[in-house]
Amino acid sequence: MSGRRRQLVAGPFGAAWRAGLGWSVVFVLMIVGTVAFWPAFRDSTELGDMLSDLPPGLLEAFGMEDLLSPAGYLRGGLYDVVVPLMFAAAGVMFANSASAGEEDAGRLELWLAQPVTRQAVFAGRVVAVLGWLALLALVVLASQLVSDAAFGLEIADARVVDTVALCALLGALYAGLAFAVAGIAGRPGPVLALGLGLALVGYLVAALFPLSDVLEGWAWLSPWDWALGTDPLVSPAEPVRFVALATGTAALLAVGGIAFARRDVRSA
Amino acid sequence: MDASAARQQKAAGPPPAIRITGLVKDYGRVRALAGIDLEVRRGEVFGFLGPNGAGKTTTIRCLLDLLRPTAGTVEVLGLDPRRDGMALRARLAYLPGELRLPERGTVRQLVASIGRVRGSLDPRRRDELAVRLDLDLGRRMRDLSSGNRRKVGLLLAFLADAELLVLDEPTNGLDPLMQHEFLALVREARDAGTTVFLSSHVLSEVRRAADRVAVLRAGTIIAVGTVDELRGRARQRVEAWFAGDPPVGELDRLPGLEARAIDGRRFSAVLDGPIQPLLDVLVRHPVESLVVEDPDLEEAFLDLYAGTPR
Numbered sequence: 001m002s003g004r005r006r007q008l009v010a011g012p013f014g015a016a017w018r019a020g021l022g023w024s025v026v027f028v029l030m031i032v033g034t035v036a037f038w039p040a041f042r043d044s045t046e047l048g049d050m051l052s053d054l055p056p057g058l059l060e061a062f063g064m065e066d067l068l069s070p071a072g073y074l075r076g077g078l079y080d081v082v083v084p085l086m087f088a089a090a091g092v093m094f095a096n097s098a099s100a101g102e103e104d105a106g107r108l109e110l111w112l113a114q115p116v117t118r119q120a121v122f123a124g125r126v127v128a129v130l131g132w133l134a135l136l137a138l139v140v141l142a143s144q145l146v147s148d149a150a151f152g153l154e155i156a157d158a159r160v161v162d163t164v165a166l167c168a169l170l171g172a173l174y175a176g177l178a179f180a181v182a183g184i185a186g187r188p189g190p191v192l193a194l195g196l197g198l199a200l201v202g203y204l205v206a207a208l209f210p211l212s213d214v215l216e217g218w219a220w221l222s223p224w225d226w227a228l229g230t231d232p233l234v235s236p237a238e239p240v241r242f243v244a245l246a247t248g249t250a251a252l253l254a255v256g257g258i259a260f261a262r263r264d265v266r267s268a
Numbered sequence: 269m270d271a272s273a274a275r276q277q278k279a280a281g282p283p284p285a286i287r288i289t290g291l292v293k294d295y296g297r298v299r300a301l302a303g304i305d306l307e308v309r310r311g312e313v314f315g316f317l318g319p320n321g322a323g324k325t326t327t328i329r330c331l332l333d334l335l336r337p338t339a340g341t342v343e344v345l346g347l348d349p350r351r352d353g354m355a356l357r358a359r360l361a362y363l364p365g366e367l368r369l370p371e372r373g374t375v376r377q378l379v380a381s382i383g384r385v386r387g388s389l390d391p392r393r394r395d396e397l398a399v400r401l402d403l404d405l406g407r408r409m410r411d412l413s414s415g416n417r418r419k420v421g422l423l424l425a426f427l428a429d430a431e432l433l434v435l436d437e438p439t440n441g442l443d444p445l446m447q448h449e450f451l452a453l454v455r456e457a458r459d460a461g462t463t464v465f466l467s468s469h470v471l472s473e474v475r476r477a478a479d480r481v482a483v484l485r486a487g488t489i490i491a492v493g494t495v496d497e498l499r500g501r502a503r504q505r506v507e508a509w510f511a512g513d514p515p516v517g518e519l520d521r522l523p524g525l526e527a528r529a530i531d532g533r534r535f536s537a538v539l540d541g542p543i544q545p546l547l548d549v550l551v552r553h554p555v556e557s558l559v560v561e562d563p564d565l566e567e568a569f570l571d572l573y574a575g576t577p578r
Contacts, residue, residue, distance in 0.1 A: 007384040015372055106368035113332055114385045115358035265334040267325070268366040 004116065008124025011111075012098045013131055019097065020132050023090045027136060028143045030086070034077040035147035041073060057211050070148075070155045071233040079163050079233060083140065084224065085203060087133065087171030092195030094132050095178035098125040099256075100191045103182070106268025118261045122183065126253055129175050137168035155233065162237045166227040169245035173223050174199050176252030183256030186266045223248065283346035285310050285432050285463035286331065291340035293326050293487075300326045302487040303340065308465055308480075313458050315478030315495075316467040323487040324467040325365050328436050331465075332362055345432055358386070361428035365436035365467070367421040369409055375420055376405040382424055390427065397423045400449055415441045426453050433457060436467045451477050505561040506546065507536045511554035518549045 041047060048068055051059065059067075066072030099122070102108045111121050141164045148155060178195040185191070206224035209215040219225045226244045230237065286308035293301040301323045308314045318324050329335040330342050333349035333356075342349055347356040370378060375398075383389025398405050401419040412420065418441045425433055433454075439447045454464050454477050468474050474481055475495055483491040483498070491498060503526070508514070514535040519525065524541030533556075539546060543560065550558065 003384045004387060007381055011370070011381060015370065106364075106366055107370060109334060109364050110367075110369065110382075111385065112334060113357060113362040113364070114382065115354050115387070116385060117354050262336075264336055265329075267329065267334070267364070268368050 005120065005124065008111070008116065008120055009127045009131070011128075012102075012125045013128035016094055016097060016128065016132055019090075019094065020135065023086070023132075023136055024139045027083075027086065027140050030082060031078065031140065031143045032147050035074075035144070035151050035153055038070070038073055038151050038153045042068065060211065070153050071159070071231065074153070074155065074163075075231060075233050079167065079228070081203065081207075083164075084167045084170050084227065085199065087136070087167045088174040088199035088202075089196060090136060091129070091133055091171035091173070091175030092178040092192065092199065094129040095125075095175040095182065096188050096191045096195065098129055099179055099182035099260075100186055100188045103186045103266050104188050106266075108265060109267060112265055118265075119257055122179075122257050122260050126179060126257075129179075130172060133168055133171050133175065136171075137164055140164050140167070158236070159233050162232040163228075166232055166237060166241060166245070169242060169249070170223055170227040172249045173245050173252070176249040176256070179256035180252040180259070181256070183258070183260035184263075186260075186263070282310060283343065284308055285312075285345060286314075286465060287341075287343040288327070288330075289341045291327065291330060291342060292338045293323075293330060293335060294338045300487050301330075301337075304484075304487070304489055306482055306489060306492070308463060310463055311458065311461050312479040313454060313464040313466060313477050315474035315481035316465060316484065317469065317471070317474055317481050318467075318484035319469055322484040324484055325436055326487075327484070328362075328365075328434055328465070328467055331434060332357070332360075359430060360432040360434055361425040361430040363421045363425040363433075363435045363438050365440070367417060369412075369417055369420060371410040373409055374405065375403065375407055375409065375412070375423075378409060378420065379405070379424065379427070383427075386428060388429075390429070393429075394423070394427055397426055397453075400453070401446065413441075415443065415446070418442055419446065422450060422453070426457065431462060433462055433464045433466075435464065437469070438466065439468070439470060439473055447473065504539045504543070505536070505559075506539050506543075507534065507559040507561075508550060509534055509556045509558075511556055515549060515553050518552075522546055522549060 051067055067076045102125075108121070112118060141161060144160050144164065145157060147153070148160070174195055177198060178191050181191045181194050202222040202224045205222035206219055206229070209219040209222075219229070223245065226241055226248075229241070232241075284307045286306065288304050288306040291301050291304040291306075292299070304323075304327060306327075316324050316327070326335060330337050331344050331349060333353040336350065344356055345359050349356055373381075379394055380389065394405070397403075401423055403416060403419045403423060407416070409420075418439075422438060425435060425438075439450055442450065451473070454466070457464055458479075464477075466474065466477060478495060480492065480494050481498055482489050506525075510533045512533065514530055514533065516530065519528065519535060519537075522545050524539055525537040525546070526540055528537045529535070539560075
């Protein structure tokens with residue numbers, strides 16, 4: 001990588017270090033805090049009785065069908081909603097800060113006035129954001145594996161790796177969506193509203209559609225279903241799930257890059 | 269460009285630094301630029317004058333390919349900013365009017381980052397400029413005042429060793445001493461063959477720095493010329509003391525005399541046009557003293573902006 005390209009990545013990557021550190025701390029606390037309760041949860045007969053009294057549809061919607069198994073506990077506590085939603089939110093926020101946020105603040109102009117193409121500036125920011133998501137995935141994976149070992153939560157490492165990778169790819173997809181909106185509009189409001197809003201809609205579609213006989217067949221519309229539709233904590237995820245998320249991300253990034261190269265750049 | 273066109277261009281010399289033809293820029297229903305034609309010669313300091321909202325920054329951002337024209341063509345250093353933007357920006361340096369800098373790191377780190385993107389950095393020139401601009405390279409960016417941020421922008425612009433400097437309101441927030449230093453840097457750049465395109469609403473700055481100026485009003489260029497030419501287009505105040513009664517009849521018949529006033533032997537008026545007819549009248553009568561006040565650029569500018577271009 002040339003010094004110019006390296007700088008176009010290093011600048012936005014470094015600018016996000018506080019946010020990256022913050023997300024890392026929250027992820028670690030969330031994972032360690034959840035897994036730390038596993039021994040008490042596993043040994044509690046009252047909780048098992050209480051869960052068996054809840055409606056099956058409710059348990060399924062919130063991923064709590066099998067809460068007393070290691071995979072069920074992790075899914076219900078972390079990987080059905082919390083971790084993928086945090087990855088999606090992190091992706092949208094990192095992407096917004098690196099693109100529309102910078103443009104809105106008038107700070108992109110300094111770089112776009114240099115001998116670089118708009119695509120190169122855009123691509124540098126995309127790589128920086130994907131880099132942070134990859135780093136967060138490593139943090140999540142490491143804290144999950146260490147916590148599992150420390151608190152006796154027995155689950156195959158490969159299942160955890162698959163699940164974390166799919167959650168991170170889901171975050172990348174929503175980051176791609178945020179970059180696409182930023183490329184088109186260049187304003188933080190629409191980027192955050194559409195990015196975070198569609199992340200929530202995606203979760204609701206994946207969680208609620210399977211409860212309806214009419215809508216069940218349409219759950220695949222949600223990227224959440226692509227990522228976690230067959231429980232990757234229980235059985236190996238099909239490669240097509242990784243490919244679908246990566247392809248969707250690439251397509252959204254392409255839309256953002258093309259749109260950004262064709263429009264006016266906003267000033268402060 | 270085909271071979272014959274290239275030969276013709278070579279014979280005609282290098283293209284102008286900036287050539288703008290029929291430039292129109294609309295923001296939705298608002299027309300910011302209404303058909304600008306402008307040519308900036310190589311090696312000159314060109315002042316781009318106009319009040320806020322006249323379209324100066326919009327024009328400049330079209331030069332940089334930050335904005336896409338609605339209509340018209342823009343050519344900078346012989347290149348199309350959209351098609352050849354990267355090559356063009358390697359040859360020019362730009363100081364935005366609303367300069368927003370990263371908050372992270374020190375001035376030295378920012379300068380190094382820009383140097384890496386531009387592909388070169390002369391540390392001796394950087395240090396020399398920092399001394400001249402009284403800028404501490406070790407200061408953290410987030411601690412800089414608006415004036416010091418402006419100095420960072422100036423340092424980056426003059427460090428770039430560019431063929432064309434595009435400076436939008438460059439002295440905003442600078443104290444008088446630094447404004448003086450800025451003018452010295454502009455003169456040095458011009459002496460070194462650099463073209464300087466200087467947008468400003470500060471008339472004194474343009475008067476001292478520019479070889480030629482254009483005045484922009486509501487998205488239209490209403491005057492282009494040298495500072496002296498522009499001054500010549502403005503109205504002059506005339507005051508004559510006659511030895512006897514002023515020749516009222518003859519003076520009344522003269523064209524271009526406004527705000528006439530006679531107070532005893534003193535005649536005063538504002539002359540809007542050539543002075544020769546007035547002088548022809550005066551030489552036929554005994555005149556004890558005559559004062560013709562040369563308008564300054566500010567008067568010319570205000571006249572032009574008031575909608576009375578001459």
